[in-house]
Amino acid sequence: AQTVTQSQPEMSVQEAETVTLSCTYDTSESDYYLFWYKQPPSRQMILVIRQEAYKQQNATENRFSVNFQKAAKSFSLKISDSQLGDAAMYFCARRSGRDNTDKLIFGTGTRLQVFP
Amino acid sequence: NAGVTQTPKFQVLKTGQSMTLQCAQDMNHEYMSWYRQDPGMGLRLIHYSVGAGITDQGEVPNGYNVSRSTTEDFPLRLLSAAPSQTSVYFCASSYLLRTDTQYFGPGTRLTVL
Numbered sequence: 753a754q755t756v757t758q759s760q761p762e763m764s765v766q767e768a769e770t771v772t773l774s775c776t777y778d779t780s781e782s783d784y785y786l787f788w789y790k791q792p793p794s795r796q797m798i799l800v801i802r803q804e805a806y807k808q809q810n811a812t813e814n815r816f817s818v819n820f821q822k823a824a825k826s827f828s829l830k831i832s833d834s835q836l837g838d839a840a841m842y843f844c845a846r847r848s849g850r851d852n853t854d855k856l857i858f859g860t861g862t863r864l865q866v867f868p
Numbered sequence: 869n870a871g872v873t874q875t876p877k878f879q880v881l882k883t884g885q886s887m888t889l890q891c892a893q894d895m896n897h898e899y900m901s902w903y904r905q906d907p908g909m910g911l912r913l914i915h916y917s918v919g920a921g922i923t924d925q926g927e928v929p930n931g932y933n934v935s936r937s938t939t940e941d942f943p944l945r946l947l948s949a950a951p952s953q954t955s956v957y958f959c960a961s962s963y964l965l966r967t968d969t970q971y972f973g974p975g976t977r978l979t980v981l
Contacts (some may be wrong), residue, residue, distance in 0.1 A: 756910075767928070797958060797972035821965075843910060847970075855926065856901075856912035856960070856970055 756846050760861035765834045766867050772819075773829045773862045774843030781805075785847040786820070786827045787856070792840040800842070803827065822828075839866040872896050874959050874973035880978045881949040889944040889976050891959030897971075898964040900942040904928065905975075906956040911958060917942055918964055947981045 756777045777786070788800040803811045803820050811818050815835075819828045823863035831838055844859040875890045880887075893900065901916035913926030916934040929955060933945040934951040942961075946953060956977050 754886075789972075795975045795977075797960075797975075799969050799971075802969060824976065845911075855916065856911070857872055858903075858912070860910040862910055 753796075756844055756857050756859040758844055758862050760862045761860075762863045762865070764865040764867060765831070767834055767836060767837075768782060768836055770832045771864065771865065772836055773831075773842050773844075775827045775829070775859055777825050777827065777844070777846050777857075779825070779846065779848075781848070785798075786818075787847065788816070788818070788827075788829045789844045789845060790838075790840045790844045791843065792837075797843075801829065832840075834866050836866050836868065839864055870972035872926065872971050873961055874957075874976050876909050876976060877974065879976060879978050880895070881946075881978065883950060883980060887944070887949065889946075889957055889959075889978070891942045891944065891973060892940050893939065893942075893959075893961040893971070895971070896939060897961035898939070899913050899937065899970075900959065900961045901926070901970070902934065902942070902944045903958045903960065904953075905958060906955050911979050914944065914957075946978075949978075951980045954978060954980045 753822050784805045787802045790798045792799045801813045814831045817830045830856045840860045845856045848855045892967045898919045902914040904913040912928050915934040917923045944967045958975050959973040962968040962970040
């Protein structure tokens, strides 16, 4: 099965500190896309960052960056200078390119708590 | 710009009742999909569509029907609701390219008694 695994059900971080959320995935494809989505209590799914598998350079969006290790099939999210508003569920997802069906496969999520 | 809209936001059904969850997008996206979110299981794909008139099954299609008569709308039908269908349902859309991000609606919380 083509799966996405988030091994940390919950994480916590002090405000202004840095936290890393882990994600590993399984795929037989060479070209695919990886995403981190944030889901606050409002339930809205918000895209945080995306990474194209063919790109060597790790994606960065302001305080959010990824550590993409293609050979290890690892895609971790680093949040720097954590803020109270970062508290949410975070989902890692891989977009399947097989048959051009564009399916998103999600991990089970990591709940991030941010303490003042 | 409305983006992806879903109605209703909340719904309570009795076992055996039928209903339709509405999803619409105004971004001219070819690809639309329905996911359900259950505690501890992430989001799972129910059905998807790559264009008007074309639909296909995802990971958990049983008990749900879809149709895509227009590019904008992608309703999800529960023919005979069961308690196992209690969940939060998300609609998403994107252009039909692997490079494009999927945009999600605000979700519908459905409870089946």
